[in-house]
Amino acid sequence: MKFHYRDLWVPQTATPDQIKSAYRKLARECHPDHTANPDAARFLLIGEAYQTLSDEAARRAYDAELQTYLRRRGWVLCPACGAHNEVPRIPESKIAMCGRCRTALPVTEKERRETQTAALREQAIDVVAELGADLLDLTGDYLHRRLQGVRARIGASTRKGAR
DSSP: OOOHHHHHTOOTTOOHHHHHHHHHHHHHHHOTTTOSSOOHHHHHHHHHHHHHHHSHHHHHHHHHHHHHHHHHHTEEEOTTTOOEEEOOOOOTTOOOBOTTTOOBOSOOHHHHHHHHHHHHHHHHHHHHHHHHHHHHHHHHHHHHHHHHHHHHHHTOOOOTTOO
């Protein structure tokens, strides 16, 4: 998962003008023709982030995918700088802070626990579904072979189209 808001140093609530301005500033700083130590990978990353965030349809799709990704991992997105933060625990009388810009994060301990519980539940369901599918494949093949063996012993012909 790529974090385009973090790459451009803009919040998720940034306007198209703010995104364009941040892109131009970073592109100028990272462009191979304008710096002594060019970083082509960083320049391409900034370009990809701008391309995604400047198109409204692509941005909506990216935002939905990002929210799902963050929620499934129990992370919180900073409203000010766009950085993702893993919040392990929020002690009483404390406020969760962004690790990058030190802005207060919009999450309470109760919300954090509910989000983590839901994320773990979704991950467990995915694992069980995957294991169930694998188990069904294995048992299905095993039962099919056993049935073919029984048919062979009693001399029954196999159905047309069967394995």
